[in-house]
Amino acid sequence: MNEARAADKTAPRVLVVEDEPALSLLLSYNLEAEGFIVERVERGDEAELKLQEAPPDIVILDWMLPGVSGLEICRRLRARDATRTLPVIMLTARGEEAERVRGLAVGADDYVVKPFSVPELMARVKALLRRAKPERVAAQLVAGDLELDRETRRLRRAGREVHLGPTEFRLLEHLMEKPGRVFSRGQLLDSVWGMSAEIDERTVDVHVGRLRKALVRGREKDPIRTVRGAGYSLDETLLRG
Numbered sequence: 259m260n261e262a263r264a265a266d267k268t269a270p271r272v273l274v275v276e277d278e279p280a281l282s283l284l285l286s287y288n289l290e291a292e293g294f295i296v297e298r299v300e301r302g303d304e305a306e307l308k309l310q311e312a313p314p315d316i317v318i319l320d321w322m323l324p325g326v327s328g329l330e331i332c333r334r335l336r337a338r339d340a341t342r343t344l345p346v347i348m349l350t351a352r353g354e355e356a357e358r359v360r361g362l363a364v365g366a367d368d369y370v371v372k373p374f375s376v377p378e379l380m381a382r383v384k385a386l387l388r389r390a391k392p393e394r395v396a397a398q399l400v401a402g403d404l405e406l407d408r409e410t411r412r413l414r415r416a417g418r419e420v421h422l423g424p425t426e427f428r429l430l431e432h433l434m435e436k437p438g439r440v441f442s443r444g445q446l447l448d449s450v451w452g453m454s455a456e457i458d459e460r461t462v463d464v465h466v467g468r469l470r471k472a473l474v475r476g477r478e479k480d481p482i483r484t485v486r487g488a489g490y491s492l493d494e495t496l497l498r499g
Contacts, residue, residue, distance in 0.1 A: 270387060271314040274298045275305040275331070276349065277323055281372075285318060288376050289383070302326030306334070312448060313341050315391055316383060319366075321350035329364055336365035345390045347382060349374075399434040402481065402494040404473075406434055415473060425450065426469045429462075433482070433492035442489040466490055 272289055276282040277300045286296045297314070299305050303325035309317070317335075319328045328348060335341040348366040362369060367390070368382050399406045403416040411427060413420045422430065428450045433441070441449075443459040451457060466482060474480050483493040 269293050269295050270316065270391075271295045271297070272316050272318060272383070273305065273308055273314040274318045275302070275323065275328065276300065276318070276320045278320075284376065285379075288380060292380055292384070294383075300324070302328065302331055305331055309335065309341060309344075313344055316345040316347070316387055318347050318349060318379075318383070321348055321352060329360070332366050333364045343390065345386045347379070347386065399431065401434045401437045401492060404430075404434065404481070404494075406431060415475075415478070418475070420472055422472055423468065425465050426472060429465055429469055430473075430492075433490070437492045437494040440483075440485045440488050440491040446489065462490075 270293070272294045274282055274285050274289070274296060276285065276298070279300070282298050282300065286298055289296045297308065299308060300323075302323040305317075305319070305323070306326060309331075319331060321328045323331075328350075332346055332348065335344055335346065346366045347368045347370060349370050349372060351372045367386055370379055370382065397407065397409050399408070405414045406427075407413070408431070413422055413427065413430065429446065432446065432449050443462040446462050447457065447459060451461075466484075470480055470482050473482070481493055483491045485491060
């Protein structure tokens, strides 16, 4: 993954669970070229651990895997509240109608038979994300009088341009994806800085302070709500005047 993609922690995250190294690498290369953050595992039990730690935005899941089968993983995902609606595309060499029905019956959202067209799979991934999590692929995010453009990396409030540092931009981007939702400092660290970041949760407070300073001018209201003991949220009801 190139450095620009690695730094964009708010890009859609995909977990590729595939035990054929060549195919896994091919999928990873093409997904990263389309702007996804990709994590790869080869075993079903490894996938289970990853999915419990931090569910991605979408899973590409092979049917036949060592450890735990893709079919069983999909069944478990649908049984847990946290992953009940997580988009899943299953890959398999089985093309029979009965097998496709079985895969869809356990909760897979889409089904692709090997060998397949990579561009077609990329199109299916994007289409599924647009339906399941439109905020993760939208080029622009709007909340109240805030307009954030992911492609130009620009932000406007009530028509005026707001200049943000890269971290503050990613922080606001994450909050704008789910207006009103309260994110803990730990969740923000994972999503904005990345799970491997060795920084203190107080760092979140520092960057929220910088974000507030950039967003508020004159008599404008502060749209970042602090929820004591819980974290922060974007309150779009305060984004007027």
